[in-house]
Amino acid sequence: ILNVEQSPQSLHVQEGDSTNFTCSFPSSNFYALHWYRWETAKSPEALFVMTLNGDEKKKGRISATLNTKEGYSYLYIKGSQPEDSATYLCAFPTGTASKLTFGTGTRLQVTL
Amino acid sequence: GAGVSQSPSNKVTEKGKDVELRCDPISGHTALYWYRQSLGQGLEFLIYFQGNSAPDKSGLPSDRFSAERTGGSVSTLTIQRTQQEDSAVYLCASSSDFWGYTFGSGTRLTVV
Numbered sequence: 001i002l003n004v005e006q007s008p009q010s011l012h013v014q015e016g017d018s019t020n021f022t023c024s025f026p027s028s029n030f031y032a033l034h035w036y037r038w039e040t041a042k043s044p045e046a047l048f049v050m051t052l053n054g055d056e057k058k059k060g061r062i063s064a065t066l067n068t069k070e071g072y073s074y075l076y077i078k079g080s081q082p083e084d085s086a087t088y089l090c091a092f093p094t095g096t097a098s099k100l101t102f103g104t105g106t107r108l109q110v111t112l
Numbered sequence: 113g114a115g116v117s118q119s120p121s122n123k124v125t126e127k128g129k130d131v132e133l134r135c136d137p138i139s140g141h142t143a144l145y146w147y148r149q150s151l152g153q154g155l156e157f158l159i160y161f162q163g164n165s166a167p168d169k170s171g172l173p174s175d176r177f178s179a180e181r182t183g184g185s186v187s188t189l190t191i192q193r194t195q196q197e198d199s200a201v202y203l204c205a206s207s208s209d210f211w212g213y214t215f216g217s218g219t220r221l222t223v224v
Contacts, residue, residue: 034212043116043215044155044203089155099145099168100213104154 004092006103013080013110020076021106023090027071034091034100035064035075044089047075080110114138116216118204124222125194133189133219137206144187145213146179148200155203161187194223 005024013019025033032051038044048057053068061078077084087107091100117136125131137144146158157171161181172178176194181187191198201220205213 036212041217043217044205044213046212046214049211091155094157095168099157099160101157102147102155 004090004101004103006088006090006106008106009104010107011109013108015081015110015112017080017110018076018078019080019108020074021088021108023073023075023103025071025073025090025092027069030068030071031093033066033073035073036089036091036102037086038089038105039086047088075106077108080108082110082112084108085110116204116206116214118202118216118219120219121217122220122222124224127196127223128193130190130192131194131221133191133202133204133221135187135189135204135206135216137185137187137204138208138214139185141206141208141214142184143207144181145205145207146187146189147203147205149203150197150200158189158202191221194221196223199223 007022032049034049035047036044037047048064050066055066057064063076064073066073075088085108087105089102089105091102094101116138119134123131142163144161147155148158149155159172159179160168176192179189199222201218203215203218205215207213
């Protein structure tokens, strides 16, 4: 049974703080790791797809790293802003390359 | 269309009634997925359509749930004899390849 775990479950930071959270996944038969951002009342939005060990992706103030040998990925947000408040989901293909199993997410709240 | 469209956006129904949720994927996307998120839970896979292949129904929680995809485009998720535990946000997504999903904005179903 595939298990994608995310920690922490929730996080509350002040504007300007930098933060990071973790996604753990089975390291055997790795194919890819996806990150999504899901803001309240909106659709989940794709952030990154990572495939190579040691890969690092960046989008504005958000970046992610990947360690396929030990089975984890970190998502970093530099200088958090209130608009970063969302649930951040990671996902791992199951069975086929395109069918994803999602973690339970990390809910980030950024306050002024 | 420009994005994945779901309707209705909100649905309140009485316990025991049947409901139909609709998803209109991005034109040309061969894969279509249904997920749901119950309160306090992660995204739960329900069903996956890929082209003309038989759908992967492995995530449907009971035989009260069914889905079809007509003409390789629009999909309808039907829940018969709704129960209170069916209350959730039902998300549809489509994709054309491995590089992640485009999600709709979801249907919030409340069974009273």
